[in-house]
Amino acid sequence: MKTFKNLTRPVGWGLSTVVMIGALGLVVVLFVQWIAYPVQTDKLPQSERVNLALRRTAHHLFLAAGDSTSQIPAVQQIDPLTYRIRLDHAFNYDRLPRLLQKSFQVQHIVGDYNVAVLDCAKEQLQLGYNMIDLASKEPVTCGGRSMTAGCYMLQVRFGEPAPTSKRAMYWQFLALGGLFVGFLFMVWKRQKQPEIELALPAEPVSDPSTQLDFGQSSLAIRNQILTVDGQTHNLTYRETKLLRVLVTHANQVLERDQILKLVWEDEGITVGRSVDVFVSRLRKLLHEDSLVKIVAVHGVGYRMEVQSA
Secondary structure (H helix, E strand, C coil), X not given: CEECCCCCCCCCCCHHHHHHHHHHHHHHHHHHHHHHCCCCCCCCCHHHHHHHHHHHHHHHHHHHCCCCCCCCCCEEEEECCEEEEEECCCEEHHHHHHHHHHHHHHCCCCCCEEEEEEECCCCCEEEXXXXXXXXXXXXXXXXXXXXXXXXXXXXXXXXXXXXXXCCCCXXXXXXXXXXXXXXXXXXXXXXXXXXXXXXXXXXCCCCCCCEEEECCEEEECCCCEEEECCEEEECCHHHHHHHHHHHHCCCCEEEHHHHHHHHHHHHCCCCHHHHHHHHHHHHHHCCCCCCEEEEEECCCEEEEEECCC
């Protein structure tokens, strides 16, 4: 008795190829994310970006009032969520909502916020609105008013949690990375599994088809052709491999798990129902051979019964 392999695995990708394709896919996803979510200012602290947004807003309010020379006041951070900037000029209140919204967009600042215009002396509320008002077609709260010359505080208070510009897809990337690593581990583990060789009776080297004879039938392994009572049937790779296992273990009980390991293990994933489906196909093809019968052994597996001709 000698051991050899007549059936080879279907051609597949090597580990290096899988790693290369996976890495390339990850690079593509990262590039798309980088294009969709600019990060030029994300490295700046949140307070600094709010500072720049309010100073930009004050600058444009001054320009609209005809002042292009006055110094823009410093922004005060009252608490982690509240910022103020002093306005010593008359300004058009109706310009403020869209102008402030645009400034926040430039600095990639998101989140709910309230806007209030206070007088400097008593810090009493003069005008104000919530960012939700911007979604309405109606003018914002207290709209249609122009502030006369005086001292005002433009105050912005963000809702909880504090505004952030961190990427919304952080956890998606983390999950993708975990999935990618898991996939590579599965491929690596599969590469480590030894191939299974079946012990078969020695066969004539001159026979190019590597033929197995049983009952009134024969199996040409390399050509994947089954001959039953003079009729030929073309088999699939998996049908050929299963029939070969049954024939070489004729009149022996093969457990279901043993069949799965011998026939399906090179796929990396085995499905219990696969055995039943393929056995059913082989039974139909061998129906005309009265000397061959595939019997189900309840709770165990299958046995191919082969009688002498």
